[in-house]
Amino acid sequence: MDSMSGWVMNRRELGLGVATASLALGAANASLAQVQVTVPNTIPPALDAQIGRLAQDIQPDVRKVYELTGGRPVWNAERLRALQDIASRAEHHALHAGDYFDFVGLAAQPDTAEVRSTAAALGYAKVLAHGRIAPETVEELWEMQKNSVDVASGLVGALNNNNLPAWFDGLAPQDIGYKNLSAGYIRYRRIARDGGWPAFAAGAQIEPGASDPRVPGLVKRLTLEGDISPSAATAMGNSAVYSAAVQQGMRSFQTRHGLGVDGRVGPATQRSLGASAEDRARQIALNLERRRWLKRDLQPERIEVNTAAAIMVYWKDGQPVHSNRVVVGSHANQTPSLERDFASVVANPPWTVPMGIARREILPKGPGYLAANDMYINDNGWVVQRAGPRSSLGYVKFELRDSYAIFLHDTPSKGAFNLSVRQRSHGCVRVQNAVEFARLLLAPDPTKLERFDTAQVSGDTTRVQTGRQIGVRLLYWTAFVDGQGRVAFREDSYRRDTKLARAMGIDVRLPEVVSEAPADKDDDWV
Structure with a gap:
């Protein structure tokens, strides 16, 4: 046992x-x-x-x-x-x-x-x-x-x-996140003890309106997880038709799992459907363990980035008030689990390229490449990218104190925010709508906000201190409770669930990550 x-x-x-x-x-x-x-x-x-x-x-x-x-x-x-x-x-x-x-x-x-x-x-x-x-x-x-x-x-x-x-x-932990996740664990354990849900056989994509023998089992699974109501499931009976009602349940499932929400049962969705109720219960157990590691008293104003979900949440007065999608480190360049104070906002930041990236990915391409990307080599031998529309940091950087050169920032590459798998950077955190988020943080002090807005218009590099304590936590949670009170899952992009499960003696089999797009050219610089 x-x-x-x-x-x-x-x-x-x-x-x-x-x-x-x-x-x-x-x-x-x-x-x-x-x-x-x-x-x-x-x-x-x-x-x-x-x-x-x-x-x-x-x-x-x-x-x-x-x-x-x-x-x-x-x-x-x-x-x-x-x-x-x-x-x-x-x-x-x-x-x-x-x-x-x-x-x-x-x-x-x-x-x-x-x-x-x-x-x-x-x-x-x-x-x-x-x-x-x-x-x-x-x-x-x-x-x-x-x-x-x-x-x-x-x-x-x-x-x-x-x-x-x-x-x-x-x-x-006494916070609502731990308690709700604990309740979710009990629920999934009960499902597992009662026999779980029908195993999903991977195969051809299930399209809207199609007839497929896997649909009745899919309906049972979605009903057990709460994506389809029991009354709706009863009305569906044992029909093999992938109807609009089943598609609606599938969209709920896809949202909870951070998948592309299209209602189709394609490769990524099928892999997520491959997890058993026992596997999901054990994945919740791993994330309850991660939460027990952390101090209980949290700063009432803080920024939390879940690197497994590639989502950022801004908390003020102890309540979540704003959320953004983010792009975080790739599997090869993982964003660490880190807790630091947020120090300042930098408008129009230049980017001093880390030596390793410069040697491997920039300098071998020659002077023409540097010029085309507004880069130069400074007197100390570092490659620097000038501030401006081509800057890999975009129009704003959020500086953290003593953070191993890990920080939050804007980006000129907006397309990655539309992907479901957003582990693509060299370790830093790219923030969707970053300029608007910076204005939200500076809004309590009109003078600071005006300085930032003026810099955005002029293009001058300007550092604006926040003037108050804001914590930043970079977390890795592959199971959590979403804003609708549902247990949400993310696949183990960094393989940290696998390593923790081994240390805890837990046998868990989680789906492999399916990315719908390759990394763009220079997409993982920062």
């Missing part, structure tokens, strides 16, 4: 384990009404020896718990029952309770049940608070602000205040 199946242990077994373990602990805990936090004392040698036999990564936290309680036991029957209820809700976080809690095993070894109960509680708490996997081990460049919780002190405080369930509930 892999780590994504067998989600909740049999409640009767849990109850028997709790009851037996509680009897073993009863004498020591009969008078324990509250864990008392004390000045750290020496832990009794027998207890310390048991702690030393635990996994090394959990020993410091377990030892801290007993230092804070003066070496006294902390578990009684009531608290173990609360821990059982907490374990039963692990599926809401796409976690397997049996990976953390072995109540039957506690009963089998009552002499060590106290310490192992503490270790189990802390291990599960750390996963909820920080995630199972260190993000740096599965991404080449991951520089986000991590969540940080002292789980040992938190557990003692929760026991002290008799609010163990509430404390555990608060460790996972």
